[in-house]
Amino acid sequence: MTKIEKIVLSYSGGLDTSIILKWLQETYGCEVVTLTADLGQGEELEPVRAKAEMSGVKDIRIVDLREEFVRDFVFPMLRANALYEGQYLLGSSIARPLIAKHLVGIAREVGADAIAHGATGKGNDQLRFELAVNALDPSIKVIAPWRQWNIRSRMQLLEYAQKHRIPVPSDKRGEAPFSIDANLLHTSTEGKSLENPAEVAPDHVYQRTVDPVDAPDTPEIITIGFESGDPVSVNGKAMTPAALLTELNRLGARHGVGRLDLVENRFIGMKSRGIYETPGGTILLAAHRGIESITLDRAAAHLKDEIMPRYAELIYNGFWFAPERDMLQALIDHSQAFVSGEVTLRLYKGSASVISRASPCSLYSADLVTFEESAIAFDHHDAEGFIRLNGLRLRSWAARNGR
Numbered sequence: 596m597t598k599i600e601k602i603v604l605s606y607s608g609g610l611d612t613s614i615i616l617k618w619l620q621e622t623y624g625c626e627v628v629t630l631t632a633d634l635g636q637g638e639e640l641e642p643v644r645a646k647a648e649m650s651g652v653k654d655i656r657i658v659d660l661r662e663e664f665v666r667d668f669v670f671p672m673l674r675a676n677a678l679y680e681g682q683y684l685l686g687s688s689i690a691r692p693l694i695a696k697h698l699v700g701i702a703r704e705v706g707a708d709a710i711a712h713g714a715t716g717k718g719n720d721q722l723r724f725e726l727a728v729n730a731l732d733p734s735i736k737v738i739a740p741w742r743q744w745n746i747r748s749r750m751q752l753l754e755y756a757q758k759h760r761i762p763v764p765s766d767k768r769g770e771a772p773f774s775i776d777a778n779l780l781h782t783s784t785e786g787k788s789l790e791n792p793a794e795v796a797p798d799h800v801y802q803r804t805v806d807p808v809d810a811p812d813t814p815e816i817i818t819i820g821f822e823s824g825d826p827v828s829v830n831g832k833a834m835t836p837a838a839l840l841t842e843l844n845r846l847g848a849r850h851g852v853g854r855l856d857l858v859e860n861r862f863i864g865m866k867s868r869g870i871y872e873t874p875g876g877t878i879l880l881a882a883h884r885g886i887e888s889i890t891l892d893r894a895a896a897h898l899k900d901e902i903m904p905r906y907a908e909l910i911y912n913g914f915w916f917a918p919e920r921d922m923l924q925a926l927i928d929h930s931q932a933f934v935s936g937e938v939t940l941r942l943y944k945g946s947a948s949v950i951s952r953a954s955p956c957s958l959y960s961a962d963l964v965t966f967e968e969s970a971i972a973f974d975h976h977d978a979e980g981f982i983r984l985n986g987l988r989l990r991s992w993a994a995r996n997g998r
Contacts, residue, residue, distance in 0.1 A: 605698055608642065695710075886936050
């Protein structure tokens with residue numbers, strides 16, 4: 596085994612990473628620094644410090660990354676209207692490169708030669724962590740315990756915890772729990788009965804949003820302001836990125852917005868089923884497309900739609916720091932220079948519907964589209980030549996085929 600002097604561990608304080616922490620100390624016999632990233636998961640993080648201290652950790656980092664997460668990762672992705680496989684808003688995918696960035700930064704700061712994560716060998720997160728490290732500092736080694744140790748079952752995991760006197764919460768001793776990931780953008784739930792896509796997800800799986808059936812019977816109207824493609828205000832009140840997403844999560848959750856039951860294709864090669872709740876992100880996607888509808892040129896908008904699946908796939912597969920993602924981001928960001936204005940939406944029974952949009956940079960012309968007399972001259976006869984030129988190849992094709 597390669598000699599390791601110091602390790603930086605992505606540490607949640609949960610059962611898995613608590614066991615990983617002990618295993619790293621025991622296996623490598625070196626100092627382990629822990630990083631706990633506050634991405635708005637809604638949990639009290641100070642108890643994590645106490646758990647790390649109990650395990651003998653001297654250097655404990657609990658870092659508030661909420662503003663950086665939304666400003667530098669969620670919002671750039673939103674400018675692209677990114678959806679993986681047409682549905683998934685990439686809530687887990689976009690968080691991993693940020694955590695990896697800080698793992699690498701701390702490793703450089705403290706002189707660590709390795710980082711470690713708790714992702715399994717079946718999932719996507721191992722790729723997202725490790726591809727990010729490859730791009731940021733390939734000299735840093737990556738330790739993935741789930742690919743290295745001989746623990747192969749949940750029972751063995753609990754036995755290891757008992758042997759090393761690692762506290763096991765009572766709810767972890769019985770049936771395997773749901774696997775839950777949460778941050779300011781979303782909550783995802785996998786495992787247990789969800790592993791059978793033919794089974795209807797039980798109601799208690801949903802943690803962030805009310806059932807649309809039980810949502811208020813009265814719609815709620817909200818207005819979101821945009822500047823250069825990024826949301827900056829809700830109902831006329833300017834907000835920081837994290838505060839804005841937090842407010843939209845609150846509004847969307849109340850109306851059951853943003854629920855998704857998805858079977859997706861993992862990069863590793865298997866299909867998985869998960870329940871996603873992304874209330875604020877769902878509202879922002881609808882609003883952003885609404886403001887783009889009046890501020891983007893047709894060809895520019897269509898080009899963005901063409902590259903979006905590729906962009907989303909890069910994020911899903913872990914290539915946030917890859918050169919091709921940077922290239923696509925430059926194109927996307929260039930398109931947003933005039934994407935400013937306000938969008939009004941109706942939140943009602945699980946839906947977020949655009950009902951009006953206005954912009955000082957609008958390309959929309961009422962004089963051009965009106966059925967009434969217009970101040971702008973438009974010669975209807977011009978359409979005849981336009982149609983004949985576009986139909987030329989079709990007439991040739993039809994003639995060859997004897998139509």
